[in-house]
Amino acid sequence: MPLLYLAMREDGWLTEDGMREVAEWTGITPAQVQAVASFYTMYKRERTGEYLISVCTSISCMLMGGDDVLHAVEDESGIPHGETDEDGLLSVEHVECIGACGGAPAVQVNYELIEGVTPDKARAMVQWLKTAKPGVANTDEMQGLFGGRTSFDWAIAETDGAVGPYPAFGPTGTVEEST
Amino acid sequence: MNDATIITDRMRAHPTDSHTLARYEQTGGYVQARRATGMSRDDLVELVKASGLLGRGGAAFSTGMKWSFLAPPRPAYLVVNGDESEPGTFKDRQLMERDPHQMVEGSIITAIANDVHHAFIYIRGEYAKPARRVQQAVEDAYGAGYLGKGIFGSDYDLELTVHLGAGAYICGEETALINSLEGQRGEPRLKPPYFPAAKGLYMKPTIVNNIETMSNVPHILGMGVDDYRALGHDDDTGTFLFSISGHVRKPGNYELPHGLTWRDLIFDVAGGIPDDKELKTWIPGGASAPWFVPQEHLDLPVTKADTGKAGSMLGSGAVIVMDETTCVVRAAERVVRFFAHESCGQCTPCREGTTWLEMILRRIESGQGRMIDLDVMLDVSDNISVGLGWPPKQTTICPLGPSAVSPVMSIAKYFRDEILDHTENGGCPKLRGPVAVSIG
Numbered sequence: 001m002p003l004l005y006l007a008m009r010e011d012g013w014l015t016e017d018g019m020r021e022v023a024e025w026t027g028i029t030p031a032q033v034q035a036v037a038s039f040y041t042m043y044k045r046e047r048t049g050e051y052l053i054s055v056c057t058s059i060s061c062m063l064m065g066g067d068d069v070l071h072a073v074e075d076e077s078g079i080p081h082g083e084t085d086e087d088g089l090l091s092v093e094h095v096e097c098i099g100a101c102g103g104a105p106a107v108q109v110n111y112e113l114i115e116g117v118t119p120d121k122a123r124a125m126v127q128w129l130k131t132a133k134p135g136v137a138n139t140d141e142m143q144g145l146f147g148g149r150t151s152f153d154w155a156i157a158e159t160d161g162a163v164g165p166y167p168a169f170g171p172t173g174t175v176e177e178s179t
Numbered sequence: 180m181n182d183a184t185i186i187t188d189r190m191r192a193h194p195t196d197s198h199t200l201a202r203y204e205q206t207g208g209y210v211q212a213r214r215a216t217g218m219s220r221d222d223l224v225e226l227v228k229a230s231g232l233l234g235r236g237g238a239a240f241s242t243g244m245k246w247s248f249l250a251p252p253r254p255a256y257l258v259v260n261g262d263e264s265e266p267g268t269f270k271d272r273q274l275m276e277r278d279p280h281q282m283v284e285g286s287i288i289t290a291i292a293n294d295v296h297h298a299f300i301y302i303r304g305e306y307a308k309p310a311r312r313v314q315q316a317v318e319d320a321y322g323a324g325y326l327g328k329g330i331f332g333s334d335y336d337l338e339l340t341v342h343l344g345a346g347a348y349i350c351g352e353e354t355a356l357i358n359s360l361e362g363q364r365g366e367p368r369l370k371p372p373y374f375p376a377a378k379g380l381y382m383k384p385t386i387v388n389n390i391e392t393m394s395n396v397p398h399i400l401g402m403g404v405d406d407y408r409a410l411g412h413d414d415d416t417g418t419f420l421f422s423i424s425g426h427v428r429k430p431g432n433y434e435l436p437h438g439l440t441w442r443d444l445i446f447d448v449a450g451g452i453p454d455d456k457e458l459k460t461w462i463p464g465g466a467s468a469p470w471f472v473p474q475e476h477l478d479l480p481v482t483k484a485d486t487g488k489a490g491s492m493l494g495s496g497a498v499i500v501m502d503e504t505t506c507v508v509r510a511a512e513r514v515v516r517f518f519a520h521e522s523c524g525q526c527t528p529c530r531e532g533t534t535w536l537e538m539i540l541r542r543i544e545s546g547q548g549r550m551i552d553l554d555v556m557l558d559v560s561d562n563i564s565v566g567l568g569w570p571p572k573q574t575t576i577c578p579l580g581p582s583a584v585s586p587v588m589s590i591a592k593y594f595r596d597e598i599l600d601h602t603e604n605g606g607c608p609k610l611r612g613p614v615a616v617s618i619g
Contacts, residue, residue, distance in 0.1 A: 001345060001362055026362075039364040039523075041346030042304045054305075058266040059466060059513045060424040060499055096348070096517045097266040097466075098305050101424035101497070102431045111307040139308050151269045151422075152277070152432055 001036070004043055012088075013048040041095070042111075049084045049091040051129045051137065053077070054108040055122075057094045060101035065119070069105045070094050072119035076126040090129060102151030112139035116148025183410055184418055184434040185402070186394045190277035198312050200319040203280035209325055211400040212287040216333040223292035230399045230407050231416035236260055236351070236389030237465060237495040239483055242396075246386060248376040249293050255384040257290050257298035258360065258375075259393055261313070262344055262351040264303055266466040266517055267497030270420040270432050271390040275302065275309035278394070279316035283339065285393035287325065288400065290337050293386055297338045301356055304345045314341050348521035352577045353387040354379075355523065366523045367577040391420055411436050415482050419496055423449045426456070426502035437482045441471065444481055445500055457503040460593065464494030466514045467582030469569060470589035490569045491585075506609045507594045508601055511586035512540035518583035528563045529580030535559050536587055543598060546606025553598055557591060560584040 003025060007018030014037055016030075023030040037043040044052075055070040074080055077090050084091040100106035103115025107122060109129065117125070125146040128134075134141075143150070189206050190197040203209070215223060228243025249255055259282070263271040274282055282300075290298045300317075302310045317339050320326045326339050342360055344350050350359040354368035357380050372378060379385025395417055399407050408416045415437035421444065424430045428450030435448070445451065445458065452458055458473045463481075469491040471479075479485050486493050501510060519533035536559055539552050557567070564571035564581040567588055571581035590598060601607055 001359070002343070004345070005343070036362065036364055039347060039366075040304075040344070043345055057513070058517055059462075059510060060267055062513045063425045063499070063501060063505060063510070095305075096520055097264060097268075099263055099269040099272045099303075101267050101269050101422060101499070104424060104430070108305065111305050113308065149430075151430070152273050 001040075004033075004037055008043065012050075013044045013046065044091075047084055047088065049087075049089050050133075051089065052091045052093065052108075052110055053126070053129075054093050054095040054098065054111070055081070056096070056098045056100065056104070056106045056108075058097040060097070061105040064104040066105035068119045069107060069117050069122045072122045073107070073126055076123040077130075089133075090126070100151050103147075103149050107146075109142060110137045112137045112142060114139070114142045114147045115150045117146060118148065121146040121148070183436075185398045185410070186274065186278070186281065186391070186418065186420070187432070187434045189281070190273070197277050198279055198316065200280060200316070200323065203278075207401070208280055208397075209284055209323075209331075211397040212284045212291075212325065213331045214400065215288045215291045216331050216335055218291075220292055220294060223288065226404060227292065227396065227399060229404045231411075231414065232392065232395055232399060232407075233415070233483075234389055235391035235395070235420070235496070237265070237467070237492075239493070242388065242392055245376065245388070246289075246293055248374075249386060250377045250384040252384060253294065254297065255293060255295050255386070256380045257286060257293060257295040258353075258356060258380060258385060258387045259286050259298065259300040259390060260351060260353065260356060260387055261300055261302040261306070261309075261390045262348075262356060263306075263390070263495075264348040264351055264521075265495055265497060266514065267424055267462065267499045268422050268465055268495045269424075270422050270496065272306055272309050273432050274390050274394050274420075275306065276312050279309075279313045280320070281397060282313070282390050282393045283316050283320055283326075285396035286339065287320075287330065287337060288396050289386065289388060289393060291335060295386070296336050297340070299340045299342055299360060299380075301342050301344060301350070301360055303350075304343050310341065310343055317341055347523075348517070349523045349577070349579060352579070355577070356387060357385060364523070366525050367579075369576055412438050413482075414484065419493075421448075422495075422497045423500065424497070425461070425500040426452050426505070427500045428453050437480075439481050440478050441481055442477045444498065445477075449498075449500070452500070452502045459501050459503045459505055460507065460589070461501060462497070462499040462514075464492045465497040466499070466517060467578070467585055468492050468494050469585045470593070472593050487570075492570075504609070506544070506607050507590045507597055508540060508544045508607060509609075511590045512537060512544055514586040515540055515583050518579060522579060522583075526575040526580065529575045529583070532559045532563045532580060533583040536583060540587075543601045544607050546601070548598075548602035548606075550599075550602055552602065553591060553595070556587050560587050 003022045019033045023033045057066045079092045081094045100115045106115045107117045196202045224246045232242045233239040347365045349355045350365040352367045355365040359365035375385040418434045421433045515537045519537040524530045564584045573581045
């Protein structure tokens with residue numbers, strides 16, 4: 001699975017070539033790689049934009065207006081959920097619970113969380129991504145700009161963040177197996 | 180009963196740096212793991228067994244018992260489950276983000292108690308920031324000599340690997356998590372024979388414990404069994420993290436002893452319903468749990484036993500509150516949609532059943548419902564969870580399918596008139612737009 005993240009990082013999304021390469025590295029068939037990749041939501045096997053906007057519409061976010069936030073993002077960006085714009089800049093998706101129910105409704109940009117989002121702030125966020133094109137989607141910065149109530153008090157800001165449609169630290173914890 | 184807290188103390192006292200190694204050690208961190216290197220395995224297991232600690236991942240199984248079941252062949256593995264994804268839960272995110280060392284120390288102690296030399300922390304892929312924090316904590320612990328060769332100067336070796344999921348709720352199920360960790364599709368394994376304690380990760384004996392469970396372990400050693408037990412009551416020892424969300428004034432994670440009533444929890448702890456609206460219903464223990472209603476359950480004590488007797492569960496401690504303005508059909512549709520999306524597809528009753536339940540609920544909501552739909556839903560539900568009882572008699576490998584039945588059973592039981600009203604009068608009276616989305 002870390003190799004699939006690596007392949008995504010190389011190409012921006014999980015291409016057939018990427019999956020084939022992973023198959024070669026691991027000595028299994030491309031079909032087996034695809035079987036694994038297709039099981040998981042976060043392996044994007046279609047072209048995905050620089051900024052992946054994920055709007056939570058699960059129960060707690062729905063109760064607090066998550067559907068309205070999704071509609072605002074779709075309307076402002078002109079991208080229906082599940083799609084990417086022509087420039088490859090933005091992708092929009094609706095997601096199931098992202099564990100921010102206390103700060104619902106919640107949105108993620110490249111899996112960096114923003115809580116307490118309103119439809120108006122979601123529109124402003126879309127415009128910001130389009131114009132400012134931040135090199136780093138920083139969760140604390142975005143929370144300050146477009147967020148509201150959070151699930152719990154926010155700790156100090158980090159300087160790091162994600163770039164591209166995957167978590168910044170990519171494949172992690174790959175300690176050599178001794179056995 | 181008292182109002183003492185343990186696992187959230189540090190993050191509340193030191194909001195800016197509770198996640199750092201320096202602060203963790205300055206507040207008594209890693210003292211217990213160091214101590215554990217000099218203790219015998221049997222003593223550690225007995226200690227945790229005596230503490231009455233129950234797994235905090237939802238199933239509430241005795242952690243000490245789980246440890247004592249670990250089969251003798253070695254190597255054995257420890258897997259810490261940070262795949263928290265159930266709608267309504269966000270407690271493990273807080274524990275990983277705000278106090279990762281606490282959970283790492285608990286994992287070290289657990290590894291020592293079970294003669295484990297390679298442990299894994301599996302974190303859901305969407306938790307980018309918590310995963311960074313945990314990764315940093317693990318690296319710092321390696322740097323300090325608390326992980327790696329000869330931890331704390333002893334002759335005990337322990338590797339700890341952080342692994343990232345990729346978006347699949349089902350990987351929170353322990354055997355699915357093991358499959359996922361091995362690089363497979365995250366499909367649950369059949370038990371028997373694949374009990375993790377006997378045939379787990381790489382077919383070796385494996386312990387799977389939740390993040391909150393791990394966070395409790397250092398405190399059991401630190402406080403001693405008696406003080407730890409005194410925090411809770413009877414069979415529910417220690418504290419419990421409740422994640423309260425939905426229509427309440429103060430949503431959030433609250434570390435509480437068991438034994439408050441639901442009225443205390445919703446109206447006192449969480450501040451009640453905004454704009455003084457009426458409470459309509461709530462989900463007491465995560466999206467999988469059957470719903471509660473104020474006329475029957477408001478003054479029940481919040482304990483595992485009382486909640487179970489009333490036909491639901493505390494599960495992962497996620498309380499989702501809905502006020503009088505909520506359309507229960509839409510709410511149920513949203514919960515069922517989650518399970519339909521997250522069904523791994525192995526078992527027919529779940530794969531087909533959850534999808535049908537979702538589609539039927541959506542057509543009722545949008546005014547296309549038929550009078551027979553309620554019966555059809557109950558029939559489909561019965562195929563997943565025979566007899567629609569609680570706890571469910573599942574026809575599937577894992578409990579995901581029956582979880583999708585909970586909301587359907589609940590609204591059929593308590594809100595039958597509202598479902599029929601939807602069907603007779605052309606859909607949801609509160610419909611503000613088209614039902615937003617289709618399944619992915």
